[in-house]
Amino acid sequence: MSDSADLTVKRPLDAHVESSENAAKKLKVDQRTQIDCGIHEADVGITLFLSPGLPGFRGQIKQRYTDFLVNEIDQEGNVIHLTDRGFKMPKKPQRSKEEVNAEKESEAARRQEFNVEPELRRELVEIFGEEDVSKIESVFRMANKMETAKNFEDKSVRTKIHQLLRQAFNNELESVTTDTNTFKIARSNKNSRTNKQEKINQTRDANGVENWGYGPSKDFIHFTLHKENKDTMEAVNVITKLLRIPSRVIRYAGTKDRRAVTCQRVSISKIGLDRLNALNRTLKGMVIGNYNFSDTSLNLGDLKGNEFVVVIRDVTASNSEVLVEEIVSNGCKSLSENGFINYFGMQRFGTFSISTHTIGRELLLSNWKKAVELILSDQENVLPKSKEARKIWAETKDAALALKQMPRQCLAENALLYSLSNQRKEEDGTYSENAYYTAIMKIPRNLRTMYVHAYQSYVWNSIASKRIELHGLKLVVGDLVIDNEKSVPIAGIDDEDFDEDVREAQFIRAKAVTQEDIDSGKYTMEDVVLPSPGFDVLYPSNEELKQLYVDMLKADNMDPFDMRRKVRDFSLAGSYRTVIQKPKSLEYRIIHYEDPSQQLVNTDLDILNNSRAKESGQKYMKAKLDRYMPDKGGEKTAVVLKFQLGTSAYATMALRELMKLETSRRGDMCDVKENI
Numbered sequence: 001m002s003d004s005a006d007l008t009v010k011r012p013l014d015a016h017v018e019s020s021e022n023a024a025k026k027l028k029v030d031q032r033t034q035i036d037c038g039i040h041e042a043d044v045g046i047t048l049f050l051s052p053g054l055p056g057f058r059g060q061i062k063q064r065y066t067d068f069l070v071n072e073i074d075q076e077g078n079v080i081h082l083t084d085r086g087f088k089m090p091k092k093p094q095r096s097k098e099e100v101n102a103e104k105e106s107e108a109a110r111r112q113e114f115n116v117e118p119e120l121r122r123e124l125v126e127i128f129g130e131e132d133v134s135k136i137e138s139v140f141r142m143a144n145k146m147e148t149a150k151n152f153e154d155k156s157v158r159t160k161i162h163q164l165l166r167q168a169f170n171n172e173l174e175s176v177t178t179d180t181n182t183f184k185i186a187r188s189n190k191n192s193r194t195n196k197q198e199k200i201n202q203t204r205d206a207n208g209v210e211n212w213g214y215g216p217s218k219d220f221i222h223f224t225l226h227k228e229n230k231d232t233m234e235a236v237n238v239i240t241k242l243l244r245i246p247s248r249v250i251r252y253a254g255t256k257d258r259r260a261v262t263c264q265r266v267s268i269s270k271i272g273l274d275r276l277n278a279l280n281r282t283l284k285g286m287v288i289g290n291y292n293f294s295d296t297s298l299n300l301g302d303l304k305g306n307e308f309v310v311v312i313r314d315v316t317a318s319n320s321e322v323l324v325e326e327i328v329s330n331g332c333k334s335l336s337e338n339g340f341i342n343y344f345g346m347q348r349f350g351t352f353s354i355s356t357h358t359i360g361r362e363l364l365l366s367n368w369k370k371a372v373e374l375i376l377s378d379q380e381n382v383l384p385k386s387k388e389a390r391k392i393w394a395e396t397k398d399a400a401l402a403l404k405q406m407p408r409q410c411l412a413e414n415a416l417l418y419s420l421s422n423q424r425k426e427e428d429g430t431y432s433e434n435a436y437y438t439a440i441m442k443i444p445r446n447l448r449t450m451y452v453h454a455y456q457s458y459v460w461n462s463i464a465s466k467r468i469e470l471h472g473l474k475l476v477v478g479d480l481v482i483d484n485e486k487s488v489p490i491a492g493i494d495d496e497d498f499d500e501d502v503r504e505a506q507f508i509r510a511k512a513v514t515q516e517d518i519d520s521g522k523y524t525m526e527d528v529v530l531p532s533p534g535f536d537v538l539y540p541s542n543e544e545l546k547q548l549y550v551d552m553l554k555a556d557n558m559d560p561f562d563m564r565r566k567v568r569d570f571s572l573a574g575s576y577r578t579v580i581q582k583p584k585s586l587e588y589r590i591i592h593y594e595d596p597s598q599q600l601v602n603t604d605l606d607i608l609n610n611s612r613a614k615e616s617g618q619k620y621m622k623a624k625l626d627r628y629m630p631d632k633g634g635e636k637t638a639v640v641l642k643f644q645l646g647t648s649a650y651a652t653m654a655l656r657e658l659m660k661l662e663t664s665r666r667g668d669m670c671d672v673k674e675n676i
Contacts, residue, residue, distance in 0.1 A: 038381045039346070039355045040664045045461030046343045048468050049657055050580075051334040056660025057327050059312035059639065061652075065229045066599055067311035068260040070651075072253065073304045073644060080263050082226040082604040084289045086277040111141045120168040127161060136185055140169050143187045151181040158183075211273050211293070218293035221273060225266045226287045226605055231258035235286055236266075242279060243271060253303040254647065261603045267298040287605055305646040307585075309627065310655065311600050312639045315590075325590055328639055331658045332588050338473065339526070339582035340657035341464055344457035345650030346664050353379035360455030361556055363448075363570050364563075368436035371451075372420075375412055376402075386410050393417070397430070415442040445569065452570050456532035459552060463530055464579055466548050473525045473580070475518050478542025481527045482576065483511040510576050512541035525580050534574015535563045583643035583654055594634030601640060602627055 041047065062068050072080040116124070116137070124133045128148055135146045152158050158177055165175045165185065176184045211217060227235045232255040240247045249269045256262035266288075268276065273291060280287060317324050349355040354374050362371040378390035389405035392398060399420035406413050419439035425431055440448065510531070513523055531537035533553060539546045539560065549560040565571040591600055606624045613620035623629055628640065641658075645651060652663045 038351070038353055038664060039349055041346065041662055044344075044346070044349050044355060044357065044458050045463075045465055046346075046653075046656075046663075047465045048341060049660060050338050050340055050468070050473070051331070051657065052660075054330055054334055054660075055317065055327050056331070056658065057315055057317035057324060057639075058661065059315040059659065061310065061312055061655065062259050063313050063596070064311075064599070065259045066261055066601070066603060067313065068257065069309040069601060069603060070256050070260050070262040071307045071309075071604070072256070072262075072264040073307055074253075074265060075302055075304055077304055079307050079644075080224055080265055082224050082263055082287060082289055082608055085287055085608065086280055086289045086291065089274065089277065114140065116168045120164065123164060124168060127164075136165075136169075136173070139185055139187060140173060145184065145186040147178070148183040148185070152183075153181055214273060214291055215293060217273075218295050220267045220269050220294045220297050221271065221276060222265055222267045222292050222294050222298065223276065223288050224263060224290040225252075226261070226263050226289075226603075227256070228261045228285045228603070228605075229259060230285055232256050232262075232264070234258070238283070238286070239268075239279065242282060243275060245271060251297045251299060253298050253300065254306070256306075261605075263604055265298060267294065267296075269297065301647065303647060305644055305649070306651075307644045308642065308651045309601055310641045310651065312641070312655075312659070313596070313600075313636070315637045315639050324637055324639070328588055328590065328658075332586055332641075335583055335654065335658055336586050337582075339580045340654050341468060342578050342581040342649055343461050343464065343653045345652045347650075347652075348457045349454055351381060353381045355458070356451050356454035357458035360451035360453070360458075363440070363451055364455060364565065364572075365557060366565070366567075368433055368440055369431075372416055372436045372439055375416060383407060383410060386413065389413070389417075412443045412447050415439070415444065418442065441567075441569075448569050452572060456534070456572060456574070459549070460530060460532045460577060462552060463545075463548050467530060467545060467579060470544065475513065475523060475525060475528065476542060477513065477515050477518065478540045478545060479513050479528045480510040480530065480538060480540055480576070481513055481517075481523050482529060483509045508576055510538050512538070526578065526582060528579045529576040530579055532572075532575050532577065533558075533560045533563055534572040537574035537576065577648070578646075581645060581649045581654070583645055586641070586643040588642070589628060589640045591629075591631045591638045591640055592634045593632065593636050593638060596636070598629075598632075600629050600638055602629060 074080060121133065124136070128136070128150060132146070132148050132150070138144060139146055152161065158181065161183065162175050165173050172188050174186055174188050178184055225235060230238075232252060236247060236250050236252070240250060245268075249271070250266060251268075252264060252266045254264065256264055276288070277291070280289075315324055317327050349357055354377065359371050359374045362368075362374060376390060376393050378387060378394050382390065385407040389402045389407075389410075392405060393402040396402075399417045403414065403417035403421055406417055408414065416439045419442040420431060420435060423431060423435045423438065510529055517523055531539060533549060539549055553560045563572045563574065593600060602624050607627070610620040610624040614625070627642075641655075643651075643654065645654065655661075656663045
């Protein structure tokens with residue numbers, strides 16, 4: 001489809017012909033839209049469909065969180081599934097008191113009979129003197145402690161002494177240097193290095209493989225995290241809290257949505273496999289398994305994409321089920337062949353009345369006070385619990401008083417108010433511009449950068465709409481494609497400072513296509529990228545497209561060729577994003593059902609539990625051995641979609657193209673949101 005005239009703006013209610021029965025519904029929706037103060041797709045540049053001529057259909061997304069399944073695709077192209085729940089820890093055999101006492105007596109006898117090799121003892125006497133060596137031997141036999149009379153200032157000498165003591169006493173003594181450089185010596189405890197091999201032996205499986213069959217330990221353990229109705233950060237926080245470890249030791253390739261059932265790989269360091277595995281006894285709404293050891297950790301962006309299984313319930317289109325089949329069939333064909341515009345989804349811009357990109361614009365303009373006022377403003381759509389605090393701020397500018405009423409989950413708002421409450425006001429009772437700047441910088445860094453990245457996303461969406469409106473799916477001279485020869489990693493990037501799509505873009509370079517490139521057929525529309533504004537990107541050489549950036553940023557008092565800022569967090573390098581995304585392995589099923597709570601697809605955990613039950617001869621549900629539940633019939637219709645998307649693509653934008661519906665919070669699509 002290259003005829004730009006066909007690519008017109010289609011509003012949600014124009015997506016299909018409505019019957020007279022729906023006239024009342026339309027009126028209600030129109031009235032709702034008029035009083036709605038939330039942001040909509042058009043507010044953030046989402047205005048076009050690639051197939052406006054095809055009808056869509058209505059339906060509900062995420063009526064149940066089990067209606068939205070997300071499985072990560074690793075860098076080798078493997079879809080991550082939970083196929084085991086770890087291992088069952090073998091019970092240690094209980095020994096009788098007689099056996100324990102006999103072992104102690106034998107150990108005591110061994111120590112009494114032990115003698116240091118003459119040559120090694122001679123060296124010890126030369127170093128410590130006969131009296132101290134006798135005391136050291138007593139420590140070995142009687143498990144008491146001692147401190148040497150001599151001190152040793154030379155570090156290299158102390159190192160040799162430590163080694164000599166371990167050699168002389170079979171690694172069964174521990175020596176520690178004191179502040180005065182004497183040696184404190186004691187018997188090794190059970191957790192010392194002398195028992196390392198014994199510990200390894202205790203973890204061997206029936207085949208003699210250590211770590212319960214997972215092999216030799218390495219610096220990192222990789223595992224699969226299966227979670228339900230929790231976002232990735234929440235799940236990680238639960239794990240770190242239970243293990244009492246810092247969050248930095250856990251890494252993952254991409255964030256996954258809250259209202260969904262998701263599977264992804266996670267890496268962890270500085271923890272024993274047995275402790276990690278034991279978590280399954282206490283985790284709720286989460287299961288871990290599929291362990292393996294690795295020399296490296298996972299990092300943000302270490303994935304190829306995600307596989308989605310989406311249930312759309314209460315599907316309606318015109319008056320017949322046959323038409324639903326036809327609409328879905330034609331829509332999926334178009335989606336597979338043409339794809340969808342790779343817009344940044346609505347969740348990128350928040351759920352409040354004021355979009356995050358609006359705040360980002362003020363930060364880029366260094367309007368610190370205005371940015372603070374926007375974040376703290378009393379909006380129509382905000383967390384209800386925060387409205388009282390916002391009202392106090394609006395009326396009194398009393399940061400301390402407003403802070404007392406602000407809910408703790410409002411992280412940015414709390415950071416601002418806390419900072420302002422500790423700063424002096426000017427003589428006229430207002431805060432200085434510097435006070436507002438200081439407050440902004442107290443917002444957690446990932447939230448601060450989220451605002452400016454949202455502005456970049458807004459610009460990208462708007463330019464993408466214009467690009468498709470002007471040239472459709474036709475490749476034109478000056479379009480940008482990735483230059484693989486110049487795309488190399490940039491050193492020094494902190495993974496945690498970037499979202500998945502922004503970080504990925506730091507590794508690539510682009511070039512403009514020529515007429516020769518177009519004639520050769522070397523590139524297609526799938527290869528075309530557009531930059532988000534920044535100081536380290538190439539803009540399209542096509543003057544028409546380049547001017548779009550100039551005009552759009554000029555309207556916001558900015559210059560696309562001057563995106564550096566004094567504040568590093570708001571100095572934007574820019575990034576590239578493909579204009580078109582095509583879902584891979586797209587398939588659909590139409591299922592009829594009766595009960596609104598009826599489960600229509602099975603999670604990995606459902607499949608795993610029932611498969612294990614079947615293998616062990618226990619009761620299981622045959623309907624839960626496969627991803628799809630059987631069609632039991634009923635008056636209600638559901639469409640089940642399965643497809644794969646690359647990194648940073650939004651599944652909601654694919655659904656939007658298919659269904660021809662508004663995806664905003666107040667749009668026709670019910671509660672659609674995910675982090676990819």
